[in-house]
Each structure stands twice: as structure tokens, then as C-alpha cells.
Amino acid sequence: MIYLGFISFVLLLAVIGPLIVPYGYNERIYGPDGEILFSAAPTLAHPLGTTDSGYDVLSRIVYGARPTVVTGMVSGFMIFSIGMTIGVVSGYVGGRVGNILMRFTDLTYSIPLIPFALVVVAIFGSGFYVSIVIIGAVLWRGLARVIRSQVLQIKERPFILAAKTSGASTPYIIFKHVLPNVAPMGILFLALGTGYAIVIQAGLAFLGVTDPFVPSWGIMVRNAYESGMMSSALWWSLPPGFLISITVLSLFMLGRRLESQITQNEESMIAEAG
Amino acid sequence: MSDDPLLEVENLTVQYKTKEGMLTAVSDASFAVSEGEYFGVVGESGCGKSTLLLSILNALDSNGQVTNGVIRYKGEEIQDLSEQELNQRIRWKEIAYIPQGSMNSLDPLERISTQAVQLAGLHSDLNEEEALTKFEEMFEIVGIDPERIHDYPHQFSGGMKQRAIIALALFLEPSLIIADEPTTALDVIMQDQIFKHIDDIVDRVGTSIMLITHDIAVVFESCDRMAVMHGGQIAEVGPVTRIDNEPHHPYSTLLQEAFPDIREPNRDLSVIEGKPPRQIGETDYCTFVDRCPWATEECREAPPPLERAEADRSDHFVSCFRKDDVREENEQGTDDRKAPNQKSGSLANDE
Amino acid sequence: MTSDMPLLQVKNLEKYYDQQAGIVDWILRKDSDPVQAVDGVSFRLDENESLGVIGESGCGKTTLIETLIGLHEPTSGEILFKGTDVSTFDKGDWKQFRREVQMIFQDPFNALDPKLSVRETLEEQLKIHDIDERDRRIRDVLEQVELSPVDNYLDRLPKQLSGGQKQRVSIARALIVEPELILADEPVSMLDVSTQAAILQLLSDLIDDFGVSMVYISHDLSTVSYVCHQLQVMYLGRVVESGATEVVLNEPKHPYTRALLSAIPIPDSEAERERTELPGTPGDPINIGNGCRFRDRCPDRMELCDKTPESYALSTDHHVACHLHSEHDDQGDLNAVSSSGDVANGQSISAGEGGDEL
Known part of the structure; x- marks a missing residue:
């Protein structure tokens, strides 16, 4: 429940954050003496202090929720839609089409994500959305494989045969019988994939493979690192890192819960059958 | 056959912890298996026979426990023994087990001889050489060329795998072998081949066998004595000839009438509506009550005690308040039992 | 209509x-x-x-x-x-x-x-x-x-x-x-x-x-x-006997039908049913060539059984594909008489011991 609560909190920040923050993410903060507050330690007015450019850290963190959520959603959507399509089609249709799709999936397994991202950025230029799309375009592979093996099992079950022999069309069977039965597993992998995508995006941000002007949490860590104040200005370097970790952990734990619910349902079905 | 029972189960209650509460799978069950006896336990799925067998083997799932009663093996209480003691003294050496779907219970990656040597190492003092010699003898008993003990399971046909399992069960010369539905899902010819080998063991080796099955015909044909289980309770226990010819419990009667007989291909088969209940908490009534054409209010008020079926017989027990009426009706061949309450629209017993 | x-x-x-061809077969271009x-x-x-x-x-x-x-x-x-x-x-x-x-x-x-x-x-x-x-x-x-x-x-x-x-x-x-x-x-x-x-x-x-x-x-x-x-x-893929249900159950003619019937347990504590004498299990119907497919397990096997049996009509409503019941074949007829009394008497095979190594 804590995990769900935390994720809802991040989502809420992403939506209303920019409306409630006291300062803009690139608004310089001036002290009482009229000087810019560079790297100021936390005070009551600025609970998390300021950065070396004189920005309010708390405000930047609140702003940073939105890029994180966008990363999760866009890459999650890509992982889920590409992975499900390829998994279900290659599992259910099988044959040559299935084989080609699976070899394509294997091919993506041979892509080392971070060097690949560096190359793509070199070609298309760095950008926030480019980095997310790179992640989404690669990370669907795990979901595709798992779903395929699930579909292979499900399509042998007599209720699929029953639908076939009563004249149901292939798309009908896929949408009506196959998808609902693999969906729980898909959602589990969606949760895990989303968390993983957020970590990788932060990593890419840290490496500078993304737009430095989008105030994501990863960029904040990078800025802190580049300023050389990683260890002295802890108020600045630690919070974004923690937030990334907790968000991802929450997503993973949520996935685990889903997983145990799925297996429990299956167990209770077996118990009924036995 | 000595008079002292080999295995004695007394007032055994087994419960599982579940979300809804304590699920009673076996309730106040008592019976005994003598030395050299071929004992059958019959009941449909959900009757508690698998739990009964797991509790004897001390292999219940972690949420299950014996909450009352004792299991005595050669006079010693075994229900509370530690894993270590069980492994050293009881398992395989005294009580061996042929699991359900046993054809697949051999490790496909190990030679059968290796599996036997491992068993011997775990449960006996035999060294490797002695174990192998012994295992060869067992192969001979079940009718497989002893030279093939070093084969891998996949080199055996289905029937041979079954026999190899029986050889493994026999291997450490147990006094009791418990077989759990050894032929479920097999074709009739294969089933018959396997029972032929089990018959053989009873005749030649003198091991006691406890056969758990849903197939009353198999028990009638092979066993000396039997127990009929329903909803965790022992409905009736006694010699097979008695239960076949003079069943006192309505469930025994109906189960027989439900079973097809190839000699009378057009006989009407009876239907037992509903299924055994899933009992949360103590079982304080007869679990057959909702399916029983003879049931009265009395049957809901207390669990029927397991008593002598007839005052002058010490080998036949039945737990039914109305056993005398049932017996009388069966004898007269009258069929004036009332229609099962199922027909009057009650759905509870359908679950 | x-x-x-x-x-x-x-x-x-x-x-x-x-058959699912393995990679070795594929490399060797072996047709299975x-x-x-x-x-x-x-x-x-x-x-x-x-x-x-x-x-x-x-x-x-x-x-x-x-x-x-x-x-x-x-x-x-x-x-x-x-x-x-x-x-x-x-x-x-x-x-x-x-x-x-x-x-x-x-x-x-x-x-x-x-x-x-x-x-x-x-x-x-x-x-x-x-x-x-x-x-x-x-x-x-x-x-x-x-x-x-x-x-x-x-x-x-x-x-x-x-x-x-x-x-x-x-x-x-x-x-x-x-x-x-x-x-x-x-x-x-x-x-x-x-x-x-x-x-x-x-x-x-x-x-x-x-x-x-x-x-x-x-x-x-x-x-x-x-x-x-x-x-x-x-x-193994072929029909060995067909007919009206009562006829097949009461007068099974094919040794396999008899074996199937005789292997069914009888729910009667006094019935003295002989256990099946049939050894082994059916193999796979792969490359089995000519002849009766049941011959390796058949208690009444004859030389003739290497030839695929036709389906013989015993009556309008009862057909069997077994040389034992071919009227044109004296040897078959003899065998039919000798084995028709007892269901799968199978004395000729030694109780199936070790008989099914495949």
C-alpha cells in the first residue's frame, strides 16, 4: 500500500507540481543582500538549499517529477504495446511469422542499451524524448518473450480449440481469449519495465545523453556531479537520487504484488480442480 | 499375518491453515493395516484420502498439521518424529511411497541405479556395491533385466518406468508401501499390468500395501480390506467382501451403484449429487448429509461415531446413524429412500 | 437430402x-x-x-x-x-x-x-x-x-x-x-x-x-x-474391429478388443478375473511397414500376421481385421478355434515378464 501511495504521490506532483512550487526551476534565488545564493545550505525559506547556479533545489525536485512520470509512461507504453503485439502474434500465429519476430527479439537482446543510446544520440542529437524512445524501443524484449511462452501454453488449452471449432476468427480468439488470459503477466512486466526504464533514463541523463534543460532528477544528479560538489552539497545531490530509487523500488514492489496475486489465483484454481 | 497391526491410525484429525480458517481435511479417522495386508482407501476427489496419506508419510504441506490423534507404526507413535528420525528410520526403509503420476517421478537426468544408491545412502547403511546388488534383485522381482539398472529413465517404456518405481519402492525392503493412485490417467491395459506387478509383490515379498484410489473396482478386485472415505470422515472400514456384499454406509452403497460393470453394460448407474463439502472448522456433523437420500436431522447434529456394523463382527466398522435402516433396505432390495434433497432445489450441496 | x-x-x-525434425537430421538432410x-x-x-x-x-x-x-x-x-x-x-x-x-x-x-x-x-x-x-x-x-x-x-x-x-x-x-x-x-x-x-x-x-x-x-x-x-x-491408427456395441462387447473377435475388455476391473470382490497377459505398450506408428500392427503383442500371433489383414465381415454388423477370422485361410481358422474359448488366454507368452523392452 505504501508503494502505491508513493507512486500516486509522484503522479500528483507531476500533474500539479509546477502550479504549487514557490520558484521556477531556473529562477535564480537572491539572498537578503541582493546577491545570488550559490550553493546555499538548507534554510527555512529553502528547505533543500540551492544549487551552484542559485536555483531552489526543492522546486527543481518538484518539477523533476514530471519528466520521470513521462519517461515511465512513454517507455511503459512502448514496452507494453510492442512487447504484447510481438509476443502474442509470434506465440499465437507461430510458423514463419512467429520465427521472424522471435529472431528480431533475439536481435534486440544483443543490443547493449547504453552504448546504443550513445550512438543514436550521436546521430539524432541528444534530447529528452529521444532518450525515452531509445529505451522503449529496446526494453520490450523481455515482455515479448514471456508473453510468447504464455501464449504458447494457452493456445494449446481446449477452450481455444473450442472457440476455433465453433468458427471464431483468429483476431476474435486473440482479443477475447488470449489477451485477457495473458494480461496479468503483461501488467506485471509493464510495472517492472517502467521502473527499469526510469533508472536507465536517469543513467542516460547522468551520462549527458539527454536534454540538459529538462529538469529531471537524473539531470539534477548530473549537475551536482559536474559542479564537483557531490559530497559537500549533500542537500542537492542526495534527494534526487533517493527519489529515483524509491520510485523504482515502489514500481518493482507493486509488480511483485501483482505477481503473487496472479500465482495465488492460479493456485486456488488448481486447488479447486484437485 | 500377525494380530498386531503394522500401521494404526487413531482419531486422526488433520487441518490446513487457510485464509477462511482451519480447513479440516481429515476428521477423527481411525483404521489399521495389518502386516502383509493389501489395504485400499477409496473416495472421490476432495474426500481427504491424499491428506490422509501425506500425514502418514509426515509430508503435509507447511500449512497443514495433525491437530488430533495418533499414527502408530509397529506400535511407535510417528506423527511427531523429526525429519531426521523419519529419514533415518522410517522413510523408504519402513514405509515406501509410490506417488501419483509416478511415471514422471524418476529424475530424468540420473541413471536409475544412481537414484537407488542415493536412496540407500540417505535411508540405510548399505554401501554402493551392496545397494546395487540389492537393486538388481528388485529389478528381477518386477520383471526387468537386472542389467538395465544403469539405464536412464528415458530408455524405458512407460510400463517399465512404472516397474522401476515399484522396484525403488521395494528396494529397502519396507514393511509398508503406500501407492497413491498409481494408475490414474493410464489406459486399462497398462493399469492391469501394473496391478499385476503389485499383486505379485504382495504374494512374493509379503509387503503390506496401502492403495489410495478413486476406483472401487480395483479395490474390490485386489485388496483384502478397505476404507471408504467421504468429506474427511471414514464412512466404512472392513473386509472388501463385506463392503461389497453388505455395505452399511449409504455412500458405500451409492458408490457401488454408480460404478459401471462391463458384465452388465446396461445397468442403471446411480448418481451422487453434489460433492464433498469444504469444511472450515471442526467437522461436527456427517459430511455426507447433503448428498444422502437417508439423511435425517440427527445427521446434522453430531458426527456419527465409527462403530461395529453388526454387534457380532469385530472387523467391520461404519459411521452412520441410520446404518441399520440402510442395511435393511438394501437387503430387502426396496428402494424407498427419499429423493436426494438436491432435487428440492437446495444448492448448497452443489458447491 | x-x-x-x-x-x-x-x-x-x-x-x-x-516428425519434428531435429537439427542433426536437417543438416544430414535426412527425411524422417x-x-x-x-x-x-x-x-x-x-x-x-x-x-x-x-x-x-x-x-x-x-x-x-x-x-x-x-x-x-x-x-x-x-x-x-x-x-x-x-x-x-x-x-x-x-x-x-x-x-x-x-x-x-x-x-x-x-x-x-x-x-x-x-x-x-x-x-x-x-x-x-x-x-x-x-x-x-x-x-x-x-x-x-x-x-x-x-x-x-x-x-x-x-x-x-x-x-x-x-x-x-x-x-x-x-x-x-x-x-x-x-x-x-x-x-x-x-x-x-x-x-x-x-x-x-x-x-x-x-x-x-x-x-x-x-x-x-x-x-x-x-x-x-x-x-x-x-x-x-x-x-495404432487402424480400425481392428467394428460392429454394434452389444456384439462387440459380447463377442469380441480381435485379440486386442478381447485384451481391452479383459483388462477392465470388475467391481465385485468375488469375481475371479485374470490379469491381462498382454505385454508392453503400443509403440509409435512410425515406419511400421506392413503386417498387422498388433502382432508384436498378440498372444495369437501367426506367420501370416506379417501380411496386413483385410477387414472381414463376420456378419452385416460386425467386421474384424484379423487373420484369425479369415475364412479362406485354414491355418487362421484353426487358430481361431483354439483361442476363441478364453479371453486372451495367452499361454504362449510367459506372463509378459521382460517382454516389452522396446
Whole structure:
């Protein structure tokens, strides 16, 4: 429940954050003496202090929720839609089409994500959305494989045969019988994939493979690192890192819960059958 | 056959912890298996026979426990023994087990001889050489060329795998072998081949066998004595000839009438509506009550005690308040039992 | 349609599978021999009749039924439904066929989609075939399979039903489109004996009261008499004996049929049934060449058995493919006499010990 609560909190920040923050993410903060507050330690007015450019850290963190959520959603959507399509089609249709799709999936397994991202950025230029799309375009592979093996099992079950022999069309069977039965597993992998995508995006941000002007949490860590104040200005370097970790952990734990619910349902079905 | 029972189960209650509460799978069950006896336990799925067998083997799932009663093996209480003691003294050496779907219970990656040597190492003092010699003898008993003990399971046909399992069960010369539905899902010819080998063991080796099955015909044909289980309770226990010819419990009667007989291909088969209940908490009534054409209010008020079926017989027990009426009706061949309450629209017993 | 045209006629049906070729075979360009799952099966099924196809697992009965319903292309032979060869069917014909021919599956625990309620499962059929008055039909069919009061079952999921109830829903799914032919794949073999009788009764009522025809496959001869008028016994892809149910059960002629019958346990503590003498298990129907496929396990094997036996008519209603019963063959006749007394007496084989090393 804590995990769900935390994720809802991040989502809420992403939506209303920019409306409630006291300062803009690139608004310089001036002290009482009229000087810019560079790297100021936390005070009551600025609970998390300021950065070396004189920005309010708390405000930047609140702003940073939105890029994180966008990363999760866009890459999650890509992982889920590409992975499900390829998994279900290659599992259910099988044959040559299935084989080609699976070899394509294997091919993506041979892509080392971070060097690949560096190359793509070199070609298309760095950008926030480019980095997310790179992640989404690669990370669907795990979901595709798992779903395929699930579909292979499900399509042998007599209720699929029953639908076939009563004249149901292939798309009908896929949408009506196959998808609902693999969906729980898909959602589990969606949760895990989303968390993983957020970590990788932060990593890419840290490496500078993304737009430095989008105030994501990863960029904040990078800025802190580049300023050389990683260890002295802890108020600045630690919070974004923690937030990334907790968000991802929450997503993973949520996935685990889903997983145990799925297996429990299956167990209770077996118990009924036995 | 000595008079002292080999295995004695007394007032055994087994419960599982579940979300809804304590699920009673076996309730106040008592019976005994003598030395050299071929004992059958019959009941449909959900009757508690698998739990009964797991509790004897001390292999219940972690949420299950014996909450009352004792299991005595050669006079010693075994229900509370530690894993270590069980492994050293009881398992395989005294009580061996042929699991359900046993054809697949051999490790496909190990030679059968290796599996036997491992068993011997775990449960006996035999060294490797002695174990192998012994295992060869067992192969001979079940009718497989002893030279093939070093084969891998996949080199055996289905029937041979079954026999190899029986050889493994026999291997450490147990006094009791418990077989759990050894032929479920097999074709009739294969089933018959396997029972032929089990018959053989009873005749030649003198091991006691406890056969758990849903197939009353198999028990009638092979066993000396039997127990009929329903909803965790022992409905009736006694010699097979008695239960076949003079069943006192309505469930025994109906189960027989439900079973097809190839000699009378057009006989009407009876239907037992509903299924055994899933009992949360103590079982304080007869679990057959909702399916029983003879049931009265009395049957809901207390669990029927397991008593002598007839005052002058010490080998036949039945737990039914109305056993005398049932017996009388069966004898007269009258069929004036009332229609099962199922027909009057009650759905509870359908679950 | 003329009255003497059978509902379903199968002529010399063959279904061979290619074996899954391993990578080594592929490199060596080795062609593997096909699995002869169904090898020359013929029969006719008239309206309102039921045919039992009996045999052990691996005898080809499941392939036969799946080929009949169009899940596999036959390798050769013809399947005529109402006089029309199904290989000439166009899309519309198939749709019609899929309504008129329904299947009931063996495993009630997997035959229903766990995500769909009883109502949705039944409704699906009506949607696919564009049938109106859905609610009324669903209620009627549930009454018919004795799931009443109907309201108690409509919204249940499969996991809330017992095995017998699931099988009733499976039957209802087949019935709701008012089929003419039902293909039933061991519909009672996974049910408890307490509900088995009710399902057998239900199936037999369908034939007697609703004019449905049925092909019923099973490995268990003890229940076929409740449903089937005719029987065909299959062994490794071929029919070895066929005839009216009583005739086959009472006077089995093929040694395999006798073995099947004699292996059934009898629910009687005093019956003295001999255990089967039949050694081994059926192999796979791969590269088995000519001759009787049962000969390696047959207690009455003769030299002649290396020749494939024809199907001999013992009467108009009883055929057997076994040299023991060929009238033109003296040797066969002799053997037939010597073995006809006792069911599978098998003295010639030493109790099957070690006889099945394959």
C-alpha cells in the first residue's frame, strides 16, 4: 500500500507540481543582500538549499517529477504495446511469422542499451524524448518473450480449440481469449519495465545523453556531479537520487504484488480442480 | 499375518491453515493395516484420502498439521518424529511411497541405479556395491533385466518406468508401501499390468500395501480390506467382501451403484449429487448429509461415531446413524429412500 | 437430402504427421518417416446414431476427431458431411459446418475460458453464429443440461463450478447452436464416478430425445454402452474391429478388443478375473511397414500376421481385421478355434515378464 501511495504521490506532483512550487526551476534565488545564493545550505525559506547556479533545489525536485512520470509512461507504453503485439502474434500465429519476430527479439537482446543510446544520440542529437524512445524501443524484449511462452501454453488449452471449432476468427480468439488470459503477466512486466526504464533514463541523463534543460532528477544528479560538489552539497545531490530509487523500488514492489496475486489465483484454481 | 497391526491410525484429525480458517481435511479417522495386508482407501476427489496419506508419510504441506490423534507404526507413535528420525528410520526403509503420476517421478537426468544408491545412502547403511546388488534383485522381482539398472529413465517404456518405481519402492525392503493412485490417467491395459506387478509383490515379498484410489473396482478386485472415505470422515472400514456384499454406509452403497460393470453394460448407474463439502472448522456433523437420500436431522447434529456394523463382527466398522435402516433396505432390495434433497432445489450441496 | 444419405461418411481417411525434425537430421538432410496417426479409417454415421471410437492413448482417436472437425487437413481420403466432401467447402460452408458440428472436450478444467462467465461462454457461440433470442436460448440450454435454477449459474466463473458442472457447461456450449453432430472426446474420463453417470445419461438423452448424432471417443469400454450404438476399436491408427456395441462387447473377435475388455476391473470382490497377459505398450506408428500392427503383442500371433489383414465381415454388423477370422485361410481358422474359448488366454507368452523392452 505504501508503494502505491508513493507512486500516486509522484503522479500528483507531476500533474500539479509546477502550479504549487514557490520558484521556477531556473529562477535564480537572491539572498537578503541582493546577491545570488550559490550553493546555499538548507534554510527555512529553502528547505533543500540551492544549487551552484542559485536555483531552489526543492522546486527543481518538484518539477523533476514530471519528466520521470513521462519517461515511465512513454517507455511503459512502448514496452507494453510492442512487447504484447510481438509476443502474442509470434506465440499465437507461430510458423514463419512467429520465427521472424522471435529472431528480431533475439536481435534486440544483443543490443547493449547504453552504448546504443550513445550512438543514436550521436546521430539524432541528444534530447529528452529521444532518450525515452531509445529505451522503449529496446526494453520490450523481455515482455515479448514471456508473453510468447504464455501464449504458447494457452493456445494449446481446449477452450481455444473450442472457440476455433465453433468458427471464431483468429483476431476474435486473440482479443477475447488470449489477451485477457495473458494480461496479468503483461501488467506485471509493464510495472517492472517502467521502473527499469526510469533508472536507465536517469543513467542516460547522468551520462549527458539527454536534454540538459529538462529538469529531471537524473539531470539534477548530473549537475551536482559536474559542479564537483557531490559530497559537500549533500542537500542537492542526495534527494534526487533517493527519489529515483524509491520510485523504482515502489514500481518493482507493486509488480511483485501483482505477481503473487496472479500465482495465488492460479493456485486456488488448481486447488479447486484437485 | 500377525494380530498386531503394522500401521494404526487413531482419531486422526488433520487441518490446513487457510485464509477462511482451519480447513479440516481429515476428521477423527481411525483404521489399521495389518502386516502383509493389501489395504485400499477409496473416495472421490476432495474426500481427504491424499491428506490422509501425506500425514502418514509426515509430508503435509507447511500449512497443514495433525491437530488430533495418533499414527502408530509397529506400535511407535510417528506423527511427531523429526525429519531426521523419519529419514533415518522410517522413510523408504519402513514405509515406501509410490506417488501419483509416478511415471514422471524418476529424475530424468540420473541413471536409475544412481537414484537407488542415493536412496540407500540417505535411508540405510548399505554401501554402493551392496545397494546395487540389492537393486538388481528388485529389478528381477518386477520383471526387468537386472542389467538395465544403469539405464536412464528415458530408455524405458512407460510400463517399465512404472516397474522401476515399484522396484525403488521395494528396494529397502519396507514393511509398508503406500501407492497413491498409481494408475490414474493410464489406459486399462497398462493399469492391469501394473496391478499385476503389485499383486505379485504382495504374494512374493509379503509387503503390506496401502492403495489410495478413486476406483472401487480395483479395490474390490485386489485388496483384502478397505476404507471408504467421504468429506474427511471414514464412512466404512472392513473386509472388501463385506463392503461389497453388505455395505452399511449409504455412500458405500451409492458408490457401488454408480460404478459401471462391463458384465452388465446396461445397468442403471446411480448418481451422487453434489460433492464433498469444504469444511472450515471442526467437522461436527456427517459430511455426507447433503448428498444422502437417508439423511435425517440427527445427521446434522453430531458426527456419527465409527462403530461395529453388526454387534457380532469385530472387523467391520461404519459411521452412520441410520446404518441399520440402510442395511435393511438394501437387503430387502426396496428402494424407498427419499429423493436426494438436491432435487428440492437446495444448492448448497452443489458447491 | 435423401433419407439413406449418411450424415457423416469417412472414406479411407489417412492423416500422417511429419516428425519434428531435429537439427542433426536437417543438416544430414535426412527425411524422417511420418507418424501414421490415422491410417485408412472408414465409417458411416447415420442421423441420430452414435459411434464409439475406442483405443488406448496413441491409437489415433484424437487425431481422427480433430481431423473430422477440420483442425487438420487429411493426408488422403474423404470426409463427406451430408454428402458433400468437406475439402470442397468454401468459407460459408465452413461456417455452417462449424455450427452443425460441435465438440465436447475431455478435460472440463481446461475446456472453459477461466475469464469468462457461464453466460459469456454461451453467448459467444450465439454471437459467432448470429443467433437471436440469446437470453432465452441460454436459459433453455442450461435447463436442458440440468444446471438449475439457471440464475444461480449464469454469472459464475469456471473456478466456481465443480468438475461435473463444468462438463455440463461444455455440453451446453455445444448444444446451444442446435448442432446435428457432436464429437465427444472422452467427456467423462476425468470426472468422479459420482457424476459420471449423470453426464453419460445427458449425452444419451441428446441422441435419443434431441436427434443429435455423436462420435464418442474413449479408452474405456465400460461406459460406451451407455452412449454408443456402434463401436470401432482402433489400434495404432487402424480400425481392428467394428460392429454394434452389444456384439462387440459380447463377442469380441480381435485379440486386442478381447485384451481391452479383459483388462477392465470388475467391481465385485468375488469375481475371479485374470490379469491381462498382454505385454508392453503400443509403440509409435512410425515406419511400421506392413503386417498387422498388433502382432508384436498378440498372444495369437501367426506367420501370416506379417501380411496386413483385410477387414472381414463376420456378419452385416460386425467386421474384424484379423487373420484369425479369415475364412479362406485354414491355418487362421484353426487358430481361431483354439483361442476363441478364453479371453486372451495367452499361454504362449510367459506372463509378459521382460517382454516389452522396446
